[in-house]
Amino acid sequence: MSDTPLTKAAEATPPTVARKIRGLSDRAIAWIFVGPTIFLLLAINIFPLIWTINLSFTNYRANRTNRAVEYIGTRNYERILNDSDIWLSMQATAHFLIWTIIFQVLIGFTLAWLINRKFKGNDLWTTIIVLPMMLSPAVVGNFWTFLYQPQIGLFNYVIAFFTGADPSSFQMLGSVDLAPWSIVIVDTWMWTPFVMLICLAGLRSIPDYIYEAAEVDRASKLRQFFTITIPMVLPFLMLAVLFRGIENFKMFDLVVQLTGGGPGSTTEVASINLKREAFEKWRTGYASAFAIILFVTVFGLASIYVKALNKVKER
Template sequence: MVTSTLERAAEATPPGAARRIKGLSDRAIAWIFVAPSIFLLLAVNIFPLIWTINLSFTNFKANRNREVEYIGLRNYERILTDADTWATMQATAHFLFWTIAVQVLIGFTLAYLINKKFKGNDMWTTIIVLPMMLSPAVVGNFWTFLYQPQIGLFNYVVAFFTGADASSFSMIGEVALAPWAIVIVDTWMWTPFVMLICLAGLRSIPESIYEAAECDRASKWRQFWTITIPMVLPFLMLAVLFRGIENFKMFDLVVQLTGGGPGNTTTLTSIDLKREAFEKWRTGYASAYAVILFVTVFGLASIYVKALNKVKER
């Protein structure tokens, strides 16, 4: 039946087109299929990047119709010598470190527990992954409501330990606690993602390895440190890479929760970049800022991927 279908398709092909196709090599045919994707990639990603780099050397402002002047590296110099910019990067690094550390710890623990077959395993897995299916804007509004005075559980807990008035206390209104409020929300939303990656790693370990270890009288604790952790480590590192890149450009969730405040305590680099580009309209300056962030993320990710590849080769 397949042969007859191919024969009918060949008969329906115009003779001229058939001769042209027959004369193409496999490489040429492959390029015909790949070329549209490459063109789309260049149009959507590469061209805007080149244009951004070009604007970063100018004083261009999108809301003003005036002659654009090339000012060299002045934008980069201003950014790298600005104390507020370094404070923003420090806040971003703080957010990245704690969200990744907590998510990996809780995510791996949940994956380890769910990997043990028990009654209701599938139901609990479904319940746990529900938060990551929600929109960040919806999650931000939901948790903003929970952080309101007299409503949020976390407000009461923190108010109890700090001695504050629980009836008027809110974590997102406190300078010292607002960053932690964001860490809690991001952990609640994205820990299931880390859990799924770790669960895939745990279930990829052959049972025969554990059986051999038991024959050698290795304890459960020794099996965990010499078999489970080394074999799941590449998956853990992959989860850290994904969450690190995503959290570095975190924007919508933070804006919904705190708007970057109180003060600038939760102003991440993504929020600072948005303010420079669309509130102050310093387009050239914002382009230089974007290039610096791109180089930072790309450089760190490249180093991290090399380390990940070395771990996989062991």
């Protein structure tokens, strides 16, 4: 017993330290371990948030450090809410957010339902489907930019094969109407496996005896699907929507890689507009106010959504 690691550690502890540890309560020991983490969270998250809120009420510009900083009240917020370019970027963000979630939920749940059938080669196909989400957004952006090239893009040749049109006539990234949809396609391709994995976890958490009881009651497969499968997977599905909604709301890297997100374009989402105000126009106070508005929007919508999710779980 004396040779166990715990005994050796206790024997190696200096007597004065051992007496102090024995005199601490469980709560004090817990705070010793949790304290550094809380300190890091305050330093990395809370302090920058408070500083950003402070800057949002000023005319501060990061490229003019010698200029006197003036507090201008809520003027930055008023300008943002009355800026038509901001509202256009929010519309582009909403378009991207809604359609990617719809496609990812439909395709992801369908793939999860098929894989849950446990057919031959199930594990191999699961691995292949999950591969896109393991790639870097920069790699994915460059890869799909090549596919969207109007002259040599493979994507255009696929469309031409089914339509019989000239491949060079398709300009996905150069077209005002098709550019937003090109981003939706890429994001759906990349993150549908994430939704599929969460839905698959929900499907495999359903006990088999529930379906056996339904078969005894002569419930059809369709009825089992809508009365057992959908209700029991719904919390998992809503959780996937929450994660993807938050991520897609602040999407930046993939849009820049594919289209550049130029000013006034239909792909200028809110995060790109924020970057332009902060690091191209150097309107730091204005950009801080915009960041706070985006934060409040995401936090508010997520809070409402979490309450709805909790109600679904309680059923």
